[in-house]
Amino acid sequence: MAVPRSADFVVIGSGIVGSLVARKLAQAGAEVLILEAGPRVTRGEIVARFRNSPRRSDWMSAYPPAPWAPHPIYKPTDNNYLLQAGPYAYAAEYIRQVGGTSWHWAAHAWRNVPNDFKIRTLYGVGVDWPIDYEDLEPFYQEAEEIMGVSGAPNTGSPRKKPFPMDPVAEPYAMRRIRERLASAYTVVTNTTARNSRSYDGRPACCGNNSCQPICPIDAQYHGGLAAQAAEAAGADLFPNANVYKLEHDERGRIAAALYYDPDKNSHRVTGNTFIVAANGIESPRLLLLSASDTFPRGLANSSDMVGRNLMDHPSTSLTFDADEDMWLGRGPQSPSSINSMRDGPFRSEHAPYRLDFTNISRIDGTTRELISQGIYGSEFEKRLRHSAARELNVKNVLEVLPDPNHRIALGDEKDAMGIPKPQTHYSIDGYTRKGHERSKEDFRRIAELLGGSNLRFSREGDFANNQHICGTLSMGHDPRASVCDQWARTHDHENLYLAGTGVLPTCGTCNSTENAVAVALRTAEHILSEYGVRGMRPSGRDGT
Amino acid sequence: MSAPSHSHAFSRRSFLMTVALGYLTGVAPRVSAQTFANANLDDFIQISRLITGRGTLPASQASRLFNAMMQDDAQLSSKVQALLRLIEERKLGIERLQQSLDEDGNALSEVPQKIATAWFLGVVGEAETARCLEYERALNAVIVADVLMPPTYAYGPYGSWARKPT
Numbered sequence: 001m002a003v004p005r006s007a008d009f010v011v012i013g014s015g016i017v018g019s020l021v022a023r024k025l026a027q028a029g030a031e032v033l034i035l036e037a038g039p040r041v042t043r044g045e046i047v048a049r050f051r052n053s054p055r056r057s058d059w060m061s062a063y064p065p066a067p068w069a070p071h072p073i074y075k076p077t078d079n080n081y082l083l084q085a086g087p088y089a090y091a092a093e094y095i096r097q098v099g100g101t102s103w104h105w106a107a108h109a110w111r112n113v114p115n116d117f118k119i120r121t122l123y124g125v126g127v128d129w130p131i132d133y134e135d136l137e138p139f140y141q142e143a144e145e146i147m148g149v150s151g152a153p154n155t156g157s158p159r160k161k162p163f164p165m166d167p168v169a170e171p172y173a174m175r176r177i178r179e180r181l182a183s184a185y186t187v188v189t190n191t192t193a194r195n196s197r198s199y200d201g202r203p204a205c206c207g208n209n210s211c212q213p214i215c216p217i218d219a220q221y222h223g224g225l226a227a228q229a230a231e232a233a234g235a236d237l238f239p240n241a242n243v244y245k246l247e248h249d250e251r252g253r254i255a256a257a258l259y260y261d262p263d264k265n266s267h268r269v270t271g272n273t274f275i276v277a278a279n280g281i282e283s284p285r286l287l288l289l290s291a292s293d294t295f296p297r298g299l300a301n302s303s304d305m306v307g308r309n310l311m312d313h314p315s316t317s318l319t320f321d322a323d324e325d326m327w328l329g330r331g332p333q334s335p336s337s338i339n340s341m342r343d344g345p346f347r348s349e350h351a352p353y354r355l356d357f358t359n360i361s362r363i364d365g366t367t368r369e370l371i372s373q374g375i376y377g378s379e380f381e382k383r384l385r386h387s388a389a390r391e392l393n394v395k396n397v398l399e400v401l402p403d404p405n406h407r408i409a410l411g412d413e414k415d416a417m418g419i420p421k422p423q424t425h426y427s428i429d430g431y432t433r434k435g436h437e438r439s440k441e442d443f444r445r446i447a448e449l450l451g452g453s454n455l456r457f458s459r460e461g462d463f464a465n466n467q468h469i470c471g472t473l474s475m476g477h478d479p480r481a482s483v484c485d486q487w488a489r490t491h492d493h494e495n496l497y498l499a500g501t502g503v504l505p506t507c508g509t510c511n512s513t514e515n516a517v518a519v520a521l522r523t524a525e526h527i528l529s530e531y532g533v534r535g536m537r538p539s540g541r542d543g544t
Numbered sequence: 545m546s547a548p549s550h551s552h553a554f555s556r557r558s559f560l561m562t563v564a565l566g567y568l569t570g571v572a573p574r575v576s577a578q579t580f581a582n583a584n585l586d587d588f589i590q591i592s593r594l595i596t597g598r599g600t601l602p603a604s605q606a607s608r609l610f611n612a613m614m615q616d617d618a619q620l621s622s623k624v625q626a627l628l629r630l631i632e633e634r635k636l637g638i639e640r641l642q643q644s645l646d647e648d649g650n651a652l653s654e655v656p657q658k659i660a661t662a663w664f665l666g667v668v669g670e671a672e673t674a675r676c677l678e679y680e681r682a683l684n685a686v687i688v689a690d691v692l693m694p695p696t697y698a699y700g701p702y703g704s705w706a707r708k709p710t
Contacts, residue, residue, distance in 0.1 A: 047696055054667040054674035056695070076671040169703035196702070206698035207705040216696045329692045331705030361695055364665075367684040371660045374642025377597035380664070381687050388688050 003238045003267060007033035008535040009527075010257055010271035011235075012243045012286065015100025016513060017500045017520045018277025019226035019237075020146065024524040026233035030533040033269065034227070034235055035259055037069035037242040037278070038097035043224065046103065046214040057364045059104055059213035060093055068262040069096040069242050070415050082281070083411035083423035090310070090426035093467050094279050098239050099224030101279065101467065102513060104213045106334035107220040109149045109193040110510030111140045111157035111518075113343045119506060123348040125431065126401045126506050130477045130486035131522075133158075139518035139525075146229075147221040147517070148199040151191030155339045168196045168205055171331035171359050176324065177392070178336065181449050185338045185442075187357070193221035193514075194332060207331040209361055220332075241267070244419050246274065246290040246299055246496070254299070254496045260417055273495045273527065273535035277520070280310075280469030280502035284408045285422045287473075300473075300490035300498075305483050307409055309402035309471035311507040314428055314463030315356075316436050317395035318443035323451025325389040329361025341442070342509045351435025353396040354509045355442055362391045394446055395464070396439040398432050399509050402471050428463050436463070468512040473502035475519075487526040488519060495535070497523055584621035585610050588659075591624050594631070594638050595656055596663050596683055608677055612668040613658065620655075627652050 011022045014036035026032045041063075049062040058075045065071045065079070071094055072082040082092060094101040114133035119126045141161050143149070150165045167189040170178070178187035194211070195204045205219040218225065231237050245258040247268075254274045259267050276283045284307035288298040298306055338355040346352070366387040370380050400406075411423035440457070447455055458464070476482025479491035488503050490496045499520040501512040508515075527535070588610045592601055614620050630636065630652065636644055645653035662668050666678025679685070685694045691709045699705045 051679045051694075051696060052676045054665075054669070054676045056676075056679075076674070169706045171705045172708050175706070204702040206700070206702065208696050208698050209693070210695035214696070217698075325709070327691050327709045329695070330699055330709065361692060363684050363688060363692065367664050371657055371664060374646070374657070376595045376641065376656065376660055377638035379597075379639060380660075381597055384684060384687055388692060 003035075003241060003269065004033055004236060005268070006270045007031050007236070008272045008533070009033070009275065010035065010269055010273070011275045011277055012257060013037075013100065013276070013278035013282070013500070014098050014223070014227045014230070014237055014239075015277060015279060015500070016102040016221075016223035016226045017516045018275065019099070019223060019230040020143075020517055021275055021277060021499050021520045021524045022230040022235040022237075023226065023233045024521060025528065025533070026230060026235040028528050028533050030528075030535065032230070032235040033271070034230060034237040035241040035243050035257060035269065036098050036227075036237060036239045037282075038071075038095070038239060039066050039069075040098045040239045043214065043216070043218065047216045050210065050213055057368070060095075062213040063095045063097070063104060065096060066240070066262070067416050068240065068260065068264070071096045080413070081415060081421055083413060083421050085409070085423050085425045086427075088427040088463075090312070090424040091465055092281060092312070092424070092469055093465075094281065094469070096282070098237065099222060099227045102221075102223040105222070105513065106211050106511075107192040107194045107215075107222075107332075108190055108334065108511035109144065109147055109151075109514040110155070110191050111159075112136075112508045112510060112515060113156040114158070115343050116506065116508040119347060123345070125348060127474075127476065129505050130475055130482075135486075136515075136518050136522065139521045140514065142521050143514055143517040144193075147193035147514075148195050148202070149191060149193050149514070150196050152188035154186070155188055155191060156342055165196045165199060168192060168194050168332060168335065171207075171335055173326035173328050173330070173359060173392075174336040174357060176326055177357055177450065181338075181446060184445060184449060186340065187336050187338055190335055190337050190356075192332070192334075195219045205332055209329050209331065209333055209359070211333040242417060242419075243278070243286060244289060244417070246276075246286065248292065248294065248299065248493065252294070252493055254493055264417060271535070273497065273531060275497045275499055275523075277499035279500055280472050281408050281422050283498060283500055283502050284472045285410065288410050289420065295492070300483050300492050300496060302492050303480050303482060305404070305474060305481065307472050308404040308407040309474050309505070310406040310408055310424065310426060310469070311400040311402060311471040313397045313466040313468045313507060313509070313511070314400065314432060314436075315395040315397055315466055316439070316458045316463060317393055318440075318447060318458070319391060319393045319456045320447045320450070320452035321386075321390040321454045322392050323390075323453070326392060327389050328359050328391065329363065329388070331359060333358065333360045335359050338442070341439070346438075349434065350438055351399040351401075351432045352509050353398045353435050353439050355439065355446075356395050356397055358393045358395070362387050366391070392450065392452070394443060396436065396442075397466065397509055397511075398435045398439070398463075400432050400507055401429065402474065402506060403429065406471075408472050432463075466511070468501065468507060470501050470504045470507040470512050473498045473500070474505040475503050476505055488523040489526075497527065499523060584624070587621065587624045587628060591628055591656075592659055592663060594641075595660050597638070598683070601663075602681070605678065605681060609662040609668060612675070612677055613662060616669055616673065623652055623655050627655055
């Protein structure tokens with residue numbers, strides 16, 4: 001099927017956010033075309049790739065990039081796609097294929113806590129959002145009902161309706177952690193898009209412990225399912241269409257998307273309304289690539305904020321041996337956490353954080369470690385079983401504040417298609433580092449309560465990345481300090497909307513996906529109310 | 545240590561005896577490439593038993609791993625033989641093997657780690673040439689199979705992971 005040359009709505013990117021916007025528009029009867037840079041890949045193919053991977057702890061090994069739509073790969077060698085300007089390396093991972101990066105996630109589907117929306121007002125740090133919790137609450141619920149979300153009721157995010165299902169069964173190890181920490185901490189079941197019962201044609205979790213890189217039975221929601229749902233609603237989705245430029249007309253409206261097919265033939269698609277949903281790095285890259293004589297800094301960039309305020313969730317951690325057998329690896333990978341440090345007056349001084357307990361099997365990592373130490377024979381078996389049974393890990397999920405110096409820019413090098421690569425400028429500031437220091441007190445206390453020995457803190461100065469790319473397309477009221485308005489419409493282009501985690505102006509302490517989906521569903525509702533299903537404002541309302 | 549379960553009854557020792565007997569009698573035996581291969585595989589299994597601490601190793605798995613490693617290193621057999629000789633000469637226990645090789649800067653020091661990687665992880669080769677030959681039957685899965693499933697395999701019906709592992 002040839003790609004249509006025109007559509008009322010053109011969505012660029014088929015990840016969970018772009019696909020769910022497309023789905024909502026298509027369900028309303030709109031004509032929607034989704035252009036996806038990467039290929040279609042099936043769940044079965046990904047499961048096979050994982051099982052056959054020589055690097056099973058490298059979850060990206062199940063997602064090799066297509067030559068015509070590269071994404072960052074670091075092992076076994078860095079493919080040098082995401083250029084690093086420093087001073088601190090931002091080794092982001094994301095996936096360019098139909099369904100995008102949430103093929104590969106822990107399905108954490110958190111809401112912000114209400115105060116996350118106004119940290120400038122309350123704590124004098126960061127920025128306030130142009131909307132508040134109440135504005136987003138119905139769209140959180142909508143997202144949760146689409147994705148099949150469950151969780152504990154006491155995580156600081158009030159709700160008007162119940163979760164669509166009960167929390168997922170607690171793994172034995174998490175129960176023991178909860179019971180042993182009860183005197184000092186409330187350990188709760190995480191809020192996740194993982195089925196605790198059959199839901200929307202998908203089965204309940206079977207505890208396969210491979211949520212990352214792939215749930216083998218679709219018990220957890222992901223972008224591949226969102227893309228399927230968009231198509232089922234009537235959207236046309238075309239893979240292998242790498243959009244490299246947006247064109248505008250003389251009025252500054254977006255007129256067309258130009259894309260390369262895998263043979264680098266260029267194609268042009270026109271539309272009434274365009275929605276860029278290509279992720280927190282690729283979306284700002286596309287806007288910057290689309291610079292013209294009229295918009296020399298790129299599209300939507302009169303504020304010079306496109307690509308800036310890059311945020312993620314850095315993590316440090318403690319690994320230790322408990323004094324009883326826990327056997328991590330049975331059940332879902334990331335089931336429980338402590339939420340008591342997500343908000344409070346301390347936010348004026350240091351980063352808030354969640355504390356996450358892993359339930360990822362220790363087998364692959366311990367095996368590699370023992371072999372590297374030259375441990376063989378019966379001693380290998382003894383130590384492997386010990387680590388498998390006793391080893392625990394707790395990490396923080398730290399907030400990062402927006403800083404215009406942290407950004408995505410265009411690099412000097414070009415990718416295989418001859419398109420400038422993205423380049424990151426990033427560092428870890430004092431606010432986040434102080435949060436890390438504070439969390440070490442919790443790490444020690446947790447280890448103590450679990451009879452911990454052999455304590456191994458992550459190396460000082462090392463912050464693991466969580467791939468929650470935020471801020472690079474920030475929404476805000478002030479066109480001089482933000483890229484888009486509260487509806488995620490760009491300040492500069494009347495028919496250009498943005499969708500994805502990049503729109504979020506702060507990152508809080510929760511995984512960014514549900515926030516991005518909720519904001520995008522609100523965007524879709526706004527588009528339909530303002531523009532109708534044709535994606536065109538009624539005459540006289542378009543500012544002309 | 546119990547006898548290996550593999551089907552290769554033709555040991556290195558019997559191979560050498562056959563060759564020696566042939567020379568003593570002046571009648572050169574008809575030694576096929578397969579015979580050499582079997583002898584080399586026996587050496588590989590012998591060192592593998594030491595490294596894995598397992599008295600029995602599946603023959604088909606051994607053959608697959610050995611052949612894959614030979615593709616990467618045609619000298620593997622001679623290295624394995626040299627390693628076996630070294631272990632015997634120095635009376636090296638497996639617990640000191642790697643340390644001893646590393647301290648000596650011995651050229652054989654990479655051999656035990658490669659064999660361990662093949663058996664415990666099911667992986668042969670390095671970096672871009674690494675490939676997975678075993679997953680469910682890799683020994684790191686077998687060692688904990690009474691409690692843990694390899695990731696992507698189910699624990700049973702919903703919630704079965706909530707029970708205390710026994």
